[in-house]
Amino acid sequence: MRLQLLPSTIETNGSARQGQHFTCFVINDNIAFDAGSLATSVTDVQRDNIRDIVLSHAHLDHVAGLPLFIDDLFATLTAPVRVHASAEVAAILERDIFNWSIYPRFSELNNENGPVIEYCIFEDGVRFRAAGVEITPVRVNHKVPTSGFIIEDGSTRIAMSGDTAEMDDFWRAIGEAGEIDALLIECAFPNELGGLANASYHLTPERLHSELEKYRPDRPVYIINMKPAYRDRIIEQIESNRTANVEILEVGRVYEF
């Protein structure tokens, strides 16, 4: 399984910066998990192949690229882009993004081949298949309805937490799923902003360390979704905790699991 966190922030010389303003993971070049930088950072091959987009939640940094991605493809689609989301997230997108005020309601528009967007509603705990992988959404603990995911392709199984504070269902679900080849988990704020992390349902390095006590990884754990303004400080604090097997997921790098 190939996984890439798409870049979202560009240096003045045009190269990708490690800071992550948006969240969009592409797996096997043909399915996206979240769509923050989807329209702006995909390769041509990825743009041609991605027709399944799985959303963890509707916060802007996770969906900003979705309207623009569909817009780019509008005239050429021969089948709708499938947006896999919980019923709550799909309703938020229709009400707050695709509402004609923020962006056109693509669900009411057709190109010459038919509809351009199709919502595929998932339920947490119920596995579904898309673009050659099996996906089990699991409810996590964020300010708004949010899912993490267990993703399997027959030989590899990875898990990603999305945005979250402390979780129980997620750890139980990945414990039941069997061997996990890689775990991706957020750490949005440094320890000194614990109050803000609490109010916005995110983790700090201290709280991440306690969460990983529930999991006790013997495979790599990759840290994602660090607020760019605090990235260096968060990394310093994560490293000082010396939690086994923890690494920072590099923006833009293609990982093979």
Ligand SMILES: [Zn+2]
């Ligand atoms: Zn969020």
